[in-house]
Amino acid sequence: MSEHDHDHHHDHDHSELAETQLRVRALETVLTEKGYVDPAALDVLIETYEKKVGPRNGARVIAKAWADPAYRARLLKNATPAIAEIGYAGRQGEHIVALENTPKQHNVVVCTLCSCYPWPVLGLPPVWYKSAPYRSRAVADPRSVLADFGVSLPKDTEIRIWDSTAEIRYLVVPMRPAGTEGWSEEKLAELVTRDSMIGTGLPKSPKD
Amino acid sequence: MNGAQDMGGKPGFGPVNPEPNEPVFHAEWEKRAFALTLAMGMPGGWNIDMSRFARENRPPGEYLSMTYYQIWFAALEHMIKARGLVSDDEIAAGHSLRPPKPVKRVLSPADVAKTLHRGGPTERETNTKAEFKSGDRVRARNINARTHTRLPAYVRGHVGTIERVIGCHVFPDSNATGAGENPQWLYNVRFDGRELWGADGDPTVKVSVDAWEPYLEPA
Numbered sequence: 521m522s523e524h525d526h527d528h529h530h531d532h533d534h535s536e537l538a539e540t541q542l543r544v545r546a547l548e549t550v551l552t553e554k555g556y557v558d559p560a561a562l563d564v565l566i567e568t569y570e571k572k573v574g575p576r577n578g579a580r581v582i583a584k585a586w587a588d589p590a591y592r593a594r595l596l597k598n599a600t601p602a603i604a605e606i607g608y609a610g611r612q613g614e615h616i617v618a619l620e621n622t623p624k625q626h627n628v629v630v631c632t633l634c635s636c637y638p639w640p641v642l643g644l645p646p647v648w649y650k651s652a653p654y655r656s657r658a659v660a661d662p663r664s665v666l667a668d669f670g671v672s673l674p675k676d677t678e679i680r681i682w683d684s685t686a687e688i689r690y691l692v693v694p695m696r697p698a699g700t701e702g703w704s705e706e707k708l709a710e711l712v713t714r715d716s717m718i719g720t721g722l723p724k725s726p727k728d
Numbered sequence: 729m730n731g732a733q734d735m736g737g738k739p740g741f742g743p744v745n746p747e748p749n750e751p752v753f754h755a756e757w758e759k760r761a762f763a764l765t766l767a768m769g770m771p772g773g774w775n776i777d778m779s780r781f782a783r784e785n786r787p788p789g790e791y792l793s794m795t796y797y798q799i800w801f802a803a804l805e806h807m808i809k810a811r812g813l814v815s816d817d818e819i820a821a822g823h824s825l826r827p828p829k830p831v832k833r834v835l836s837p838a839d840v841a842k843t844l845h846r847g848g849p850t851e852r853e854t855n856t857k858a859e860f861k862s863g864d865r866v867r868a869r870n871i872n873a874r875t876h877t878r879l880p881a882y883v884r885g886h887v888g889t890i891e892r893v894i895g896c897h898v899f900p901d902s903n904a905t906g907a908g909e910n911p912q913w914l915y916n917v918r919f920d921g922r923e924l925w926g927a928d929g930d931p932t933v934k935v936s937v938d939a940w941e942p943y944l945e946p947a
Contacts, residue, residue: 537755537757537795540757540798540801541755541756541757543801543805543819544757544760544761544764544801545757545760545822546819546820546821546822547764547801547804547805547808547814547819548760548764549822549823550814550818550819550822550823550824551764551768551808551813551814553823553824554813554814554824554828555828555834556768556771556772556813556828556831556834557764557767557768557771557834557835558767558834558835558836558837560837561763561767561835561836561837561839561840562760562763562764562767563763563837564837564840564841565762565763565766565767565840565844566753566759566760566762566763568840568841568844569752569762570752570753570759574752609845609847610844610845610846610847611843611844611845611846611847611848612847613847614847614848614849614850615849615850615851615894632734632735632736632880632882633733633734633735633736633780633784633878633880634733634780634783634784635796643752644752644762646746646747646750647747647750647754647796648744648745648746648747650796651741651744651745652735652738652741652792653741653742653743653744653745654744655735655736656735656736656737656738656739656741657741657744658736659736659737659882659924659935660736660737660882660924660925660929661930662930662933663930663933665744668743668744668745668746669744669746675932676932677932678932678933678934679930679932679933679934680933680934680935680936681933681934681935681936682936683736683880683935683936683937683938684938685878685879685880685937685938685939686850686878686894686897686900686914686938686939686940687776687849687850687897687898688894688914688916688938715746720746
């Protein structure tokens with residue numbers, strides 16, 4: 521699955537990927553000649569997910585939840601409209617649920633069956649999220665998966681795994697780092713990492 | 729289906745390797761394969777469950793040795809060929825050799841933003857009552873469908889608790905086969921780690937899946 525999984529890396533050698541590249545180009549030409557696709561629309565789609573929709577969207581949501589208790593309450597109660605307040609909505613985020621991390625419970629999101637991920641707030645998923653190692657182990661041995669990310673949680677923290685098997689998309693609300701009292705939303709957003717909103721990471725510390 | 733896509737709990741895949749500062753795409757063809765897949769949904773007329781089935785329905789050895797966007801692209805090729813929109817000789821030639829089939833709509837650049845913003849909500853109104861309520865104990869049925877299903881193997885036969893009644897949603901098992909949306913009640917079901925993985929399971933772990941009513945029976 522993963523291009524970066526060393527065990528599998530040699531399975532797809534350059535010629536195979538080169539062949540895929542040629543086939544993709546050929547198919548795009550055929551589909552364009554037939555009038556099924558407009559290449560300019562493809563450019564807009566790519567630009568949208570490369571430049572506009574990504575984890576900085578989610579970071580804004582989390583920072584607002586940290587700074588504004590009323591917003592946090594709305595987000596945890598019904599995340600889809602709360603996120604739409606900031607302007608993020610749509611494909612692969614039609615039904616979003618926000619998961620609150622606490623000292624007692626740490627949430628981690630996975631899609632064991634494919635790659636379900638809340639696009640409007642996090643963008644497209646990274647390769648590791650779609651890879652066999654993550655999808656297989658997150659539900660069975662999550663502490664070892666967290667260790668792969670350099671994250672170690674207290675032994676008595678409950679780890680709650682959310683396998684995204686339907687069209688509900690999950691966004692983790694990490695705990696606000698200590699030492700950030702009085703910070704603006706903009707400054708707080710800089711501490712929110714993509715992985716902290718999946719549950720495989722923690723927010724940056726203000727000392728970092 | 730019990731394909732290679734159903735990975736939960738399968739051993740031996742090694743460590744997770746996060747890539748620092750990972751780009752959104754790793755090659756130009758990945759961008760085009762991604763965008764073609766999204767754009768072809770409109771003229772192709774398939775739904776997301778049909779797409780997922782097209783991706784997972786391949787020999788496990790193939791599935792596991794392909795990269796993510798190779799799987800997407802193979803599924804796209806399969807779906808457009810199955811609908812007679814393009815044929816093999818045209819892909820080989822790299823050019824259209826026949827007139828196009830009439831299609832309902834083509835995605836224009838101006839429509840991209842609003843199409844993405846609209847998305848594809850799956851919640852539906854219903855007159856039926858949910859059979860289960862929050863706190864109920866349920867067993868995941870032992871389903872081994874050859875067609876598309878979203879009940880992962882690792883929970884089948886196991887007992888969990890209804891965490892939340894989510895709502896009535898399009899049922900992928902029907903939608904993927906073209907049998908219609910057939911909306912069903914959807915639940916978040918929570919399982920203890922030890923229930924799923926036995927004595928080797930981490931007692932501090934709980935795992936939930938989102939499961940439609942036909943996947944569940946009272947326990």
